[in-house]
Amino acid sequence: MDCDTNDTEALVRAVTKAFEPGCIAGVSTTSEFYLVSAAALATAVGLPAESEAAIAACRDKGELRRTLARAGVGQPAFEVVRDEAAAAAAAARIGTPCVVKPVDDSGSTRVRRCDSAAEAGALVEEIVAVRTNGRGQATAGRALVEEFLDAPEYSVEMFGLDGRQHLVGITEKTVTGAPHFVESRHIVPADLPDDVARQLEQTVRDALTATGLGRGPTHTEVKLTASGGAVVEINPRLAVA
Template identity: 30%
Template structure:
């Protein structure tokens, strides 16, 4: 039996974190900048606080820890992973992710530097603070290159650049933004990386006491340059025995040098002519409904598993659900140009025998901007496969039925 006051702190949850904590019998303490009435009544203790004022959040957490038996601090929100780790360390929890590991994964420049210096993955990169600086360092790169901010997410401001002028424009766009999506100052050091040519995948894994297990490999579909927008994921992707071993060695060593001891992780990788390389490391389950795909195919709910690990659980005693299908896929709807949306939206109401979930964020006839990041896609469909038809084939059939056009 849980103590009466045993609780979990939830920091700006994005998905079903509240429900997961309540299902385990914990009191729920919610930290968020603003909380509406519905959300306030869904938790035991709603606390409105500026999450970017981390010292204040930590102070409130220490006070709460005197009143409640805090068992975990949890979020699926990429931006708030370091804050959760900071709170955990401040109140003496030692079962989850360390603050330094959280920072190493959240900040892309730290990830790249640590992987390079440790010789785990020596992707060529440099850091610049201005477009003028870039003109000098570009002498040591071959085009194309990737320009990205160090502390954004969701492919925002990530650009493939084919010339000096494109690099200058990309850097100036980042600097002019000033803050990232949650109002934190943009890291002044901007990444320029060599472009990794090859198919992209993500590895959904769990690390417990430093030992990493791969749960699933996800095949990714990404838009062509200049933007890097994820338009589809398929689970599972079956690697050859040789590739599996190489990927496992790469991600397990990467997590080790980054300091990840206990976490569910989502690691994006590419297979290039020079081998496998890390694109980025995320110390939380993947977004884009990847956890839904993984649960359909493996029975593991990655968010539920992440909370289980944060509470000190092991993979042996982790919750697991029935496998629903041998494959699952999500396809996102995007606008390839600004214009008016034309779409056959009847399937969103009537459904399809293999359609698991679907959402349309716009209305037929609505005028939309071009999709330039993962944050302004038009919707999605999720399909599951059968014994004789793969989910990727079914999802492409559904996309054809939708007849999406932007005019």
């Protein structure tokens, strides 16, 4: 079967032509870039699927931040920006060091800690200059400037089924140093006091409720700050190494 996986309509046509109705048991992807397409394909072949709108809102990290802010879920202070000047101004307001990232990339690509407003502005200029991602898809042309949270990081793995979220486990994460903070080690299960584990779990439950995600796996990154859990991002997929 040959088709352009960046064209969801073409993907649906190719799959429904190649397979008889009822013979596909499930549709999944480990790639951030195809989560919405996988949900659309599952729906097209008559399988249960997560809401495409809910997935898209998580894929856009700026939209996710706004959703969590409306729901009062713990997260870093943030601003969505489109150019160098706006980024530098946002960094000055939020404070440095800060974190700058594209709203729609994956794998920590162009995610860095910036120690000055000028550095944040320069990185945003670099981000918005990229017109297509590694899969050849058009980029959003926007970036996030976020408060830098100097706190331990965890991921909370959940699975939604029939309107209920089930906790799979909590992972303790070790990352490399500044400025990129790439994940280098995972410890499962995280060695946490029961009350702290429940606090992280509840933060993630509140975040998932706010987004409308309710079916399938989610991998949510969260930092444990002095004031409680703070969501870094939500990935509507299985955790991958």
